[in-house]
Each structure stands twice: as structure tokens, then as C-alpha cells.
Amino acid sequence: xxxxNLIKGSLQTIILKLLEENEKMYGYEITQRVKELTAGxxxxxxxxxxxxxxxxxxxxxxxxxxxxxxxxxxKYYSLTKDGQKQVTSKMSELxxxxxxxxxxxxxxxxxxxxx
Amino acid sequence: xxxxNLIKGSLQTIILKLLEENEKMYGYEITQRVKELTAGxxxxxxxxxxxxxxxxxxxxxxxxxxxxxxxxxxKYYSLTKDGQKQVTSKMSELxxxxxxxxxxxxxxxxxxxxx
DNA sequence: TCTTATACCTCAGATTCTTATGTATATAAT
DNA sequence: ATTATATACATAAGAATCTGAGGTATAAGA
Numbered sequence: 397x398x399x400x401n402l403i404k405g406s407l408q409t410i411i412l413k414l415l416e417e418n419e420k421m422y423g424y425e426i427t428q429r430v431k432e433l434t435a436g437x438x439x440x441x442x443x444x445x446x447x448x449x450x451x452x453x454x455x456x457x458x459x460x461x462x463x464x465x466x467x468x469x470x471k472y473y474s475l476t477k478d479g480q481k482q483v484t485s486k487m488s489e490l491x492x493x494x495x496x497x498x499x500x501x502x503x504x505x506x507x508x509x510x511x
Numbered sequence: 512x513x514x515x516n517l518i519k520g521s522l523q524t525i526i527l528k529l530l531e532e533n534e535k536m537y538g539y540e541i542t543q544r545v546k547e548l549t550a551g552x553x554x555x556x557x558x559x560x561x562x563x564x565x566x567x568x569x570x571x572x573x574x575x576x577x578x579x580x581x582x583x584x585x586k587y588y589s590l591t592k593d594g595q596k597q598v599t600s601k602m603s604e605l606x607x608x609x610x611x612x613x614x615x616x617x618x619x620x621x622x623x624x625x626x
Numbered sequence: 627t628c629t630t631a632t633a634c635c636t637c638a639g640a641t642t643c644t645t646a647t648g649t650a651t652a653t654a655a656t
Numbered sequence: 657a658t659t660a661t662a663t664a665c666a667t668a669a670g671a672a673t674c675t676g677a678g679g680t681a682t683a684a685g686a
Contacts, residue, residue, distance in 0.1 A: 428632095
């Protein structure tokens with residue numbers, strides 16, 4: 397509820413990874429999934445999510461498909477081929493960063509820590 | 512060397528934690544320590560570091576002390592009492608965020624993963 | 627009827643970074 | 657003697673990414 401400023405830079409990876417697991421999702425669904433997975437501790441704001449989705453689409457990593465559900469419009473996003481490739485590299489980039497972070501912040505457990 | 516955009520938000524915590532372990536450090540020393548701890552994978556740029564140090568000092572978390580070493584000026588930073596308190600909360604905030612990130616990104620290992 | 631939930635969107639402002647630039651001394655290389 | 661690299665500080669323009677507020681619209685529950 398206030399540590400969300402740490403998200404910067406990892407939101408794209410979160411979106412891509414969720415779409416790798418789910419085939420297709422719409423924006424609102426993504427916010428709810430993240431809230432659910434983190435017990436409400438991380439809340440993706442719409443002001444961050446939608447611009448991020450639009451950017452990923454503009455970069456060719458996501459494709460969209462509009463559906464009508466109960467008179468409501470849903471915009472489904474799914475990974476393109478380029479997007480599928482990017483998931484892997486974005487994930488290892490983020491994992492590598494987290495490992496480096498642990499190396500800096502927990503100097504006691506240097507050799508092999510489990511993630 | 513390009514995953515540095517993920518640092519956003521965690522630089523303050525890195526600085527505070529290093530100072531908790533080292534009593535006092537100067538800016539250039541911090542950049543070298545981080546480079547050394549991460550095998551050169553994370554490079555703190557001066558444009559990011561110095562403003563961050565100044566901000567932490569302005570917030571009363573760090574105090575400074577200038578020293579002359581070989582006709583060169585060094586500005587040593589150390590934790591104030593407030594700074595010492597903040598290290599703990601910033602650290603648990605960051606650890607909590609990383610845990611939530613793992614919950615989102617690695618849905619396979621939900622129960623108890625080691626960090 | 628009003629609030630909450632669902633579902634999309636934009637935009638001003640804040641924060642935090644990168645990259646470039648500037649100053650200055652010391653040392654190693656050419 | 658000069659140039660490049662290392663040490664050591666700093667600022668500033670611009671980019672990227674977020675927060676928070678606002679807007680539109682439908683559906684369901686109080």
C-alpha cells in the first residue's frame with residue numbers, strides 16, 4: 397500500500413508473465429489477479445496499467461481482441477510471437493536483478509541462496 | 512548493464528543498508544562496493560547516487576563529514592539515529608516486495624520459498 | 627437512489643533514473 | 657610532455673514510470 401514505488405520497471409515483466417500463463421487477459425482482470433496473488437499488498441493502478449499495456453502493444457509484444465460481455469466491452473490482450481520471446485529474457489533479467497539485490501543487501505549468505 | 516532500470520526505488524535501501532554495515536562511506540566508495548558485490552552487473556551512476564544521498568541527508572537519515580585525503584576531498588556519510596531506524600523498515604519493505612514479486616512470477620512455488 | 631463493482635481511458639504532477647557536462651587532483655601510459 | 661584513466665565531488669536536461677484525480681459507461685446490491 398506504499399511500497400508500490402518499487403514496482404517501477406517490473407510492471408512490464410509482470411504483465412508479460414501473467415499472459416504467458418493465461419493465454420489472454422483483460423486489464424481489469426490483471427489488476428485483480430495481482431491483488432489476489434499478493435493478498436492485496438500490491439495494487440496495480442489503472443493509471444500505470446493501461447499505458448503499460450498500450451506501450452507493449454505498440455512495441456508488438458501484445459495483440460488485442462475486443463469482446464462484448466453483458467453489454468460491457470472487454471479488451472483482451474495476448475502475447476505475440478515477439479512477446480513470447482521477450483517473456484523469457486525479461487524474466488531472467490528480473491531474476492538476475494533480484495539475485496544481485498540479495499548479494500548487496502544480505503552479505504551473510506553469499507554462496508548459494510535459494511530463490 | 513541494462514537491467515539497471517529495475518533499481519528504481521531500491522537505491523535508497525541499498526545506500527542505507529551499506530551504511531548500516533560500514534559505519535561510514537563516501538559516494539565513490541558506494542559505487543565501487545556495489546559494482547564489486549555484483550560482479551559489475553549493477554553500476555550505480557553518479558547522477559543517481561549523489562541526488563539520492565543529498566535527499567537522504569535532507570530527510571535527516573544521513574549525516575556528513577568532510578575529510579581531506581591526499582589533497583582530495585571526501586564526503587563521508589553515516590546513519591543518524593533516524594536513519595538506523597529506517598534501515599529496518601526499508602529492508603522489510605523491500606523483502607516483502609520481492610516476496611510478492613515471486614508470488615506473482617513463480618506461481619509454481621506458492622507455499623514456502625526460501626530467500 | 628446511492629454506492630460498489632466492473633471496465634475502459636487520459637493527463638498533470640511527482641519521482642527517479644540516464645546521459646552529458648563540469649571541476650579538480652593523482653597516476654599510469656604513450 | 658601529453659593523454660588517458662582513476663579518484664571524487666556535483667548539477668541539469670530529458671526520459672521513463674508511477675500516483676492520484678478525473679472522465680465515461682453498465683450492472684448489481686443496499
